[in-house]
Amino acid sequence: MLGLNLPVVIVLAAVGGVLAWRRANTLTWLLYTWVALWAFFKYGFAVPIPRSVATIYLGITGLALVCFASSSRERLSETVQPIARLILEPRYRLALAGLLVALPALAAYNVYADLNVPLEAPGFGREVHPPPPTEMTVHDETVDMATAENPYLHYNHDDPELYGEHLENGRRVYYENCFWCHGDGMGGDGMFAHGLNPVPSNFNDVGTLPILQSSFVHWRIAKGAPGLPGAGTPWDSMMPAWEKFLTTEEMWDVNLFIYDFNGYEPRALGQH
Amino acid sequence: MATLAAAVLLVALPAGGQVDLGTEEQRAAGKIVYDKYCGQCHGDTGDGNGYATPRVKPKPRDFTTGTYKFRTTPNGMLPTDDDLRRVIEIGAPYTSMPGWPNLTSAEIQNVIYYIKSFSPDFENPDRYGEPIEIPRPLESTEESIARGRVVYEEQGCAACHGEVGRGDGPSAPTLVNDKGDPIKVADLTQRWTYRGGATKEDIYRTFSTGLNGTPMPSYADSLEIEDRQHLVNYVYSLGDGDDPNYGTLITAVYSEEPIDLEDGETLDALFETAPMTRFPLVGQISEPGRNFFPSVTSIEAQAVYNRDEIAFRVRWHDLRADTSGRNSPSLEVPMWDEDNGIGAEAADDGGDDFFGDAGGDDFFGEFGGEEAPAEDDFFGDSGGDDFFGDGGDDFFGAADAGPPGAEFSDAVALQFPASLAPEETPELKPYFLYGDSQNPVDLWFVNLTYGVADTFRGRGSESIEPTEADIVEAVTSYDQGEWTVTYKRRRSSRAGVSFAEQQYTPVAFSVWDGFNRERGNKRALSSWFYVYTEPSVQPATTFPIVRAAVIVLVLELLVVFLVRRRARRQAAGEEAAGGTLAATEAPAV
Numbered sequence: 015m016l017g018l019n020l021p022v023v024i025v026l027a028a029v030g031g032v033l034a035w036r037r038a039n040t041l042t043w044l045l046y047t048w049v050a051l052w053a054f055f056k057y058g059f060a061v062p063i064p065r066s067v068a069t070i071y072l073g074i075t076g077l078a079l080v081c082f083a084s085s086s087r088e089r090l091s092e093t094v095q096p097i098a099r100l101i102l103e104p105r106y107r108l109a110l111a112g113l114l115v116a117l118p119a120l121a122a123y124n125v126y127a128d129l130n131v132p133l134e135a136p137g138f139g140r141e142v143h144p145p146p147p148t149e150m151t152v153h154d155e156t157v158d159m160a161t162a163e164n165p166y167l168h169y170n171h172d173d174p175e176l177y178g179e180h181l182e183n184g185r186r187v188y189y190e191n192c193f194w195c196h197g198d199g200m201g202g203d204g205m206f207a208h209g210l211n212p213v214p215s216n217f218n219d220v221g222t223l224p225i226l227q228s229s230f231v232h233w234r235i236a237k238g239a240p241g242l243p244g245a246g247t248p249w250d251s252m253m254p255a256w257e258k259f260l261t262t263e264e265m266w267d268v269n270l271f272i273y274d275f276n277g278y279e280p281r282a283l284g285q286h
Numbered sequence: 287m288a289t290l291a292a293a294v295l296l297v298a299l300p301a302g303g304q305v306d307l308g309t310e311e312q313r314a315a316g317k318i319v320y321d322k323y324c325g326q327c328h329g330d331t332g333d334g335n336g337y338a339t340p341r342v343k344p345k346p347r348d349f350t351t352g353t354y355k356f357r358t359t360p361n362g363m364l365p366t367d368d369d370l371r372r373v374i375e376i377g378a379p380y381t382s383m384p385g386w387p388n389l390t391s392a393e394i395q396n397v398i399y400y401i402k403s404f405s406p407d408f409e410n411p412d413r414y415g416e417p418i419e420i421p422r423p424l425e426s427t428e429e430s431i432a433r434g435r436v437v438y439e440e441q442g443c444a445a446c447h448g449e450v451g452r453g454d455g456p457s458a459p460t461l462v463n464d465k466g467d468p469i470k471v472a473d474l475t476q477r478w479t480y481r482g483g484a485t486k487e488d489i490y491r492t493f494s495t496g497l498n499g500t501p502m503p504s505y506a507d508s509l510e511i512e513d514r515q516h517l518v519n520y521v522y523s524l525g526d527g528d529d530p531n532y533g534t535l536i537t538a539v540y541s542e543e544p545i546d547l548e549d550g551e552t553l554d555a556l557f558e559t560a561p562m563t564r565f566p567l568v569g570q571i572s573e574p575g576r577n578f579f580p581s582v583t584s585i586e587a588q589a590v591y592n593r594d595e596i597a598f599r600v601r602w603h604d605l606r607a608d609t610s611g612r613n614s615p616s617l618e619v620p621m622w623d624e625d626n627g628i629g630a631e632a633a634d635d636g637g638d639d640f641f642g643d644a645g646g647d648d649f650f651g652e653f654g655g656e657e658a659p660a661e662d663d664f665f666g667d668s669g670g671d672d673f674f675g676d677g678g679d680d681f682f683g684a685a686d687a688g689p690p691g692a693e694f695s696d697a698v699a700l701q702f703p704a705s706l707a708p709e710e711t712p713e714l715k716p717y718f719l720y721g722d723s724q725n726p727v728d729l730w731f732v733n734l735t736y737g738v739a740d741t742f743r744g745r746g747s748e749s750i751e752p753t754e755a756d757i758v759e760a761v762t763s764y765d766q767g768e769w770t771v772t773y774k775r776r777r778s779s780r781a782g783v784s785f786a787e788q789q790y791t792p793v794a795f796s797v798w799d800g801f802n803r804e805r806g807n808k809r810a811l812s813s814w815f816y817v818y819t820e821p822s823v824q825p826a827t828t829f830p831i832v833r834a835a836v837i838v839l840v841l842e843l844l845v846v847f848l849v850r851r852r853a854r855r856q857a858a859g860e861e862a863a864g865g866t867l868a869a870t871e872a873p874a875v
Contacts, residue, residue: 097849098849098853101845101846101849101850102849102850102853110846113842114839114842114843114846117838117839117842118834118835118836118838118839118842119835120838121834121835121837121838122831122832122834122835124834125830125831125833125834126827126831129827129830129831133535133537133818134534134535135534135535135790135815135816135818136712136790136816138712138713139713140713185326185337186337188326188337189326189327189336189337189338190337190338190341191571193326193338193382194382194568194569194571194578195571197384198323198326198327198382198384199323199384199386199388201388203384204384205380205381205382205384206568206569206571208532208566208568209566209567209568209812209813210568210813211534211813211814238572239572239717240717240722244711244714247713247715248717249714249715249716249717249718249722249725249814250715250718250813250814252568252571252572252813253572254571254572254573255572258573258574259574275322
């Protein structure tokens, strides 16, 4: 859920709970906040987040904690006193020696790990739903992106039988052309999906079809990767420009079908 | 009515509980799921003839025949419900059958009842067999694997699966199933592509029950259980890991040695030092001439470079070396050749198959097969009218008369951008399908008939021109079902991309299998990946590690010293403010 590694999140929250129950001192809270955040970034996500991002967050958090600790004389002394005691009191001598060894070791390990990160291909951001053009020409017809709608959608109410025919035609088109990448169940997990980057759209996802107007989907179907603006990295996408293979009616039919299959409706015109 | 009658009949049968066709309601519920998720391939009437069927290989199962490949039951018998459930849940890898994890257990059971209603065989108790017992795998010792090898040889496994298991046996190109559709022999070295599953238990099951409807027999009668277990260990030992570990980067390693393509041994030794990366290949389905079922699903690549030159080595498996036909990146593919089924309908009218009619003669003019009877020329015959009706059909019908000849040769290409992306837009690349008008690509193309590299400049699929700006050399070899192609070029280039140290250069691959009639746009291809030219001098690692440790230690000691001095002074009676103390301590926390 939410791409989180739930057991880790639960353990971190539980540790926080124990600290609250034991009424931990300010220094412990500061250390806990930083370490918990580090652990959350490193282990808390199902898909690891980039190191550089985590480093920036942890750096900012560290500065914020220092500001917090020095924001009042009381907090400052609560933070500093335990450290001073550790350094000054003879009974902590062993702990101090341990810390003096452990921290440099940790720093050394960190640098070692940094040097041994396996090489990765450079990654670049990409806009998943880049803005469409204001109009486009498909099979010699001009489509106004702001006002175009699926011409067969209204049969849903007006003529269910005809609607069914368009759906069935859309089903044919989908399974003759689309499922290799978008998948039988439309999860974006077809048999070619593992070889593609960017991965094919997942039509089950509530964040895809329902937020798009049917004209946007029509644009994506008709113009494919070559019709994307640069922000959508058109050079990497396998999405064909289906106007090369399909009639306008077939493209609207498959548009209808993918919405119907997933139980979604296109975002209405003018709805934001 | 008929189903009701059948249901009444079944109740009366003393089937020992084996015949279980579910209730009318369960089958009706199964039909709803089936119509939504299954009918598009398996056909709304279960005959394996859905919308997708002409364009997928292997063909979807025809449920009216009662023939199932993946079973725990003896050869020729029907599968158990659990067998069917297993395939529905996890699918068959590298085929168009996906797993259906979104279906509930009850939904799957209902679908199973519905699927069984397509074939009367499921009403016949004689077609049911007891599931075999699958013993725990034997320990994979050297002796066991050696015994397995002996069994592999004695049983003639190599005839189809090849000497080292790459699916390249002499019979491999001829194999068809009981419906006459060509089938691909399992490449035993790529376990992740095993359609029936890749565990030792799955492999044992396949030996013991056979795959109904295919040439893969059951060895239940001819092999002792123990020998089957040894064979499992041998087959398992052929595998190149559990999963393909697809990568995204080739790391080109530096060498002081000269790169001599003629000196095979030294060249092999050189590539021993370079890491191998496997990349996924999929069918080209964006431009006309689509390839819905590419033969080759992955390619491995390595690179080495020295002061002046860079060499790439690619490897892939192919069931046969096709080295007599023609091929080129831009060879035209007629629309009918995109799939092997749409024309097949036309074949029913025409009555003959492509090779019978057109393949043997000199349709291709000078390129025609040598054994061509040349009674007529294709265009004279058909007059350009009914080409598709006549010729565009059932290519695979020719399999009856032995493997089809190599009309097209095997080929491979590396693709690089003609120039690197400008610094301000590092993400910019040419269109990965042969480039585009603004951003061309260079193709290092090797037609394996000739085994030399030809270079092309691509500005999109419609604009691929030969170029001789850079000299690319290549050597090729085919050994036991594996092609190896090694390329070499100077690192610097005036016309194309240069390979500087510590540079990430986009690279993509195309592979053509002539046996699968792949040419031009009909090919297996990859997305853009990268090759990284590792620095020739590796930076030292000890110094930065030690430096980090020393810096932290010095800071620690400084804090300890300051705190103690302050405490001493305090003890000596001086007033100390907490604020200044904190300023020195905060960083150490």
